[in-house]
Amino acid sequence: MRKYLFIYKSEVMSSLQYLANILFGFLGYFIMLFIFFQLWKYLYSDPDSVMNGYTMAEMVWYVIMTEILWSTLGGKNLCQKISNDVKSGNIAYNLCKPYSYIHYALFSHLGSITIKAVLYTLLGLVLGFCFLGEFPNISFLSILLWIISSIGSLAISSLFVIFIGLFSFKIEDANPFYWVYSKFILILGTIFPIEFFPKILRPILRYSPIFATTYGPANLFVHFSFQNAFRVLIAQFIYLGIAYVLCYFVYQKGVKKLNVNGG
Amino acid sequence: MLTAVKNQGRVSFLSIKYALMQEMLNRVTFFTNILFMILNNASFIIQWIVLYSIQNNVGGYTFKQILLLWGIAAGTYGFSHFFFENAYDLSQIINEGKLDAYLVQPKNVLLSSITSKVKTSALGDIFYGYIMCFFAGLGVVDILLFTILSIIGGITLTAIAVLLGSLSFWFQKADMIAESGNGFMTNFATYPDGIFKGIVKVLLFTLIPVGIVNYLPISILTEHKVEFFFLIFLFMIAIVFFAFFLFYRGLKRYSSSNLMSMRI
Known part of the structure; x- marks a missing residue:
């Protein structure tokens, strides 16, 4: 685990x-x-009317929270990087290194988006305040759980994008598969x-990755409850496992057929 | 003069043709790109179905007009990116000294550089534009008008990309400005202008001319306002001239990086 933390730190x-x-991305x-x-x-x-359980302020905060996750992820670049690693044969260099390519890709990507995540969150909060004139009434504990679930969301989303990038085998x-997924x-x-x-x-959406990656964390910020937080964290734990297993099998299957010419 | 224009047109056509042939080498990837781009665009219809389930009218647009707005946005984007993809990489081409290859050709440097690459998925955007026309119930004459409007809008978008890309002749980090500027044009293009007010609306018809490329064509297609057609046509002519002027003005400042590379 220490080597992956080192990769993470280097990317940060x-x-x-x-x-x-x-x-400029701002x-x-x-x-x-x-x-x-x-x-x-x-x-x-x-603005005080309620639409499907959301006031205008709640709706705007919901979108800000999901946009923070969406903009931070940088899925397009990650998918292209994985796809290029496979196509160019770069992935072969990782075979002889003492680490797992999936772990490497995950930790290096999370490292590369950490600063972005912090800056986008701060900007999102400032913009939300400028648009609405007030911050939502939330406790320190709910902010903490929102941060934990957001990290979980980024890890799951990154793994799903790595999984799609590995389709290049x-x-x-x-990339077209990434467009549709995104x-x-x-x-x-x-x-x-x-x-x-x-x-x-x-019900379908509540059991889909959407609950673990976008709706769950954003809804914690807008409509916090411990029951909600528990559900989101459990869903994230399950999806983290599913996404990792999918990556692992596609990688194992693909790497066996890898054929690299030249050096 | 006419012969020179004809020759340049032929060279640009051949340039696009060979770039397309190169893209078609892998047929599966070629068709997947087109098909998935259509699916990618189609997914946004869900967003508008949800919004129209809340209200019958969003920003003064009916659902049919939203379909046309998406059609025009996809058509103009598709036309510009398919035929002139390198206009969007102009900053990079200038910064990396890759203009050298086009300078030695006895033809127009700007046209040669921007037509030397095609974006396959943009064909999906063009097809999607026509699919939207079909669902919006346009007749044959209106579909022809849609084609002309997409071409005019596509050329305008390309000219804007060239203007922004040409800034790289003067500024090192202009690639970021170009990327953001082109992003503005696509981000606003699929939302009705009625939701924007005040200074933003003024900007959308001036500094960020999404209104001229996307909103006015909707009025032309649905209300047949001929005066708007002349307006967008004149705007296209003006911005194309300005793009050529700025590019060639900047080209005088261009210095080669002695880059040695092979172009296939």
């Missing part, structure tokens, strides 16, 4: 060199939050809470 230090890139993040704020302001003609370009998470988990979908879909 390395990402500090690219602060300008992160700061622009896109700000624009998305601004558009959603305008959209919900338009739909909630009366089978098909040359795994839109599935974006539409069904980031823009709206589960309560906005038809009743028939809600």
Whole structure:
């Protein structure tokens, strides 16, 4: 485990060199939050009205929290990196190294997004305050559980993206699969809470990865309860296992067929 | 003059043709890219179905108009990225000294550089635009109009990308400005202008001309406002001239990095 923590630490230090890139990324993040704020302001003609259990302020905070997770993840880059490692044969260099490629990819990616996560969270809170004029009434414990569940969410999402990136063992370009997966998470988990979908879909969404990766952590911030927190953490524990097993099997199967020309 | 334009057109066409042939070497990847881009765009319909279940009218747009807005956004984006993908990498090309290869060609440097790469998935965007037209119930004449509007919008988007990319002749970190600027154009493109007010709305029709590329074509398609057609056409001409002017002005400052690489 120490070697993976070292990889994580190295990536955190390395990402500090690219602060300008992160700061420019704020622009896109700000624009998305601004558009959603305008959209919900338009739909909630009366800000105190309740729509599917959410006031306008709760809805805006929900979107801010999910956008923090979504923008921080940087799934597109991770998928491309894994896909390129497979396509270029770089993955072969990892075979002789004393670490697991999946652990390496996970910890290095989490390291590269840590600074971004902190900065985006701070900016999200500031923007939320600017848009709404107040912070939600939440306790220290709920913030702590929200942070823990957000870390869990990023780890699960990263593993799912690694899993998709490893499809490159089978098909040359795994990116199209990532587009569909990311839109599935974006539409069904980031823009709206589960309560906005038809009743028939809600149980399916509650058992899907959306609950563990976006809806669960964001809902903890907006509607905190210990029962909710317990459910989210259990779901994350299960999905972390599922995502890891999926990565492990695709990697094991793919690496056996690996054929690298040259050196 | 006419012969020169004809020759340049032929060279650009061949450039796109060979770039496409290169992309088609792996057929499975080629078709997967197109199909999944259509699915990717289609997934956003869920968002609008949910929003229209709350209200019948979002930002002054009916559901049919939202479908057309998505159609125009996909069509313009697809046209621009399929034919002129390198316009979006112009900053990188300038910063890395890769313009050398186009400078030695006896043709237009800007057109040669921006047409030398195609983005396969953008074909999926173009097809998606027509699928939206079908679901919005457009007739044959309106679909032809949609095609013309997509081409005008696509050329405008390309000119904006060239303008932003050309800033790299002057500033080292202009690639980030270009990326953000192009991102603004796509982020606003799929939301109705009625939800924006005040200064933001003014910006959307001036500094970030999403209104001209995306919102006015909706008025043309649904209300047949001919004056808007001339407006977006004139805007396209003006911005294309400005893009050429800025690129060639910047090109005088360009210095080669003596990069040795092989282009296949």
